[in-house]
Amino acid sequence: MLKLYHYWSSVCSQKVRLALAEKNLEFASQHINLFDFEHWSPDYVKLNPKGVVPTLEDDGRIVIESNVILEYLEDRFPAVRLRPQDPYEQAMTRIWIYNSEEIAHHNVNTASHNPRHAVRHKAKHHTREEMQAIAARCPNPIIARRFLQRIEHGVSEDEENQAYAALDYLLEMMEGALAATAWLAGNRYSLADIAMAPFINRIEVLKRPEMVSAARRPRIAQWWQHVQDRPAFKQAFSFANPDKSDPLQR
Ligand SMILES: N[C@@H](CCC(=O)N[C@@H](CS)C(=O)NCC(=O)O)C(=O)O
Structure with a gap:
């Protein structure tokens, strides 16, 4: 029995839901x-x-890290193949999986803070002291530090610009x-x-959706349409x- 611990709009959770749906796994x-x-x-x-x-639980065994979960699902449930056979x-x-972690994730996270994350924190009406007490519960010092920094100062325009520059480079x-x-x-979805x-x-x-528009990046726009046309995409999203x-x- 598989169990997925996930958050509806988390990009890392969406990756795993996409793979589960492609493989028809309940x-x-x-x-x-x-x-x-x-x-x-x-x-x-x-x-x-x-x-x-x-986090994925498979008969009581725990797998974390979205990209590791993708590889795990591929090895554990190979009936629908999502890893190409050709070594190249x-x-x-592997390069694109790596790029998703090395470049896409933390830059998208930075660019998401002001328009998405801060808005939601605000809607919860926590006081500054409550937020500090919440940060103290975070087990991960890297995330706790980022969280504290952001509740105090948000994400600066300069940080946002740097994040978009990195994303622009990746999109290119x-x-x-x-x-x-x-x-x-290759020529198969993977x-x-x-x-x-x-x-x-x-x-x-x-804030900069034009980065993936058909006018600016026609191949990405077409690829993205083809991704969205897949039944598994519709299910996962x-x-x-x-x-x-x-x-x-x-
Ligand atoms: N490298 C990890 C990153 C996981 C991660 O940062 N997930 C985000 C959601 S996409 C999260 O849980 N963020 C919570 C937080 O930063 O407080 C993975 O790919 O699973």
């Missing part, structure tokens, strides 16, 4: 509300000592890769596409926000 869903800080509760931290989502295409798959590489093949690692798709979805609702008080619903 799973029990445990929504972890990041803005009620459920990911720092003692019970959840026992599963995921980093205090982040997603496998290498390209992606546009280049899609000149050669229909999908990121874990490479799954690792990147949630970031394109997110960029569309941030139909997971609605259970928190109806959340000001954001995409």
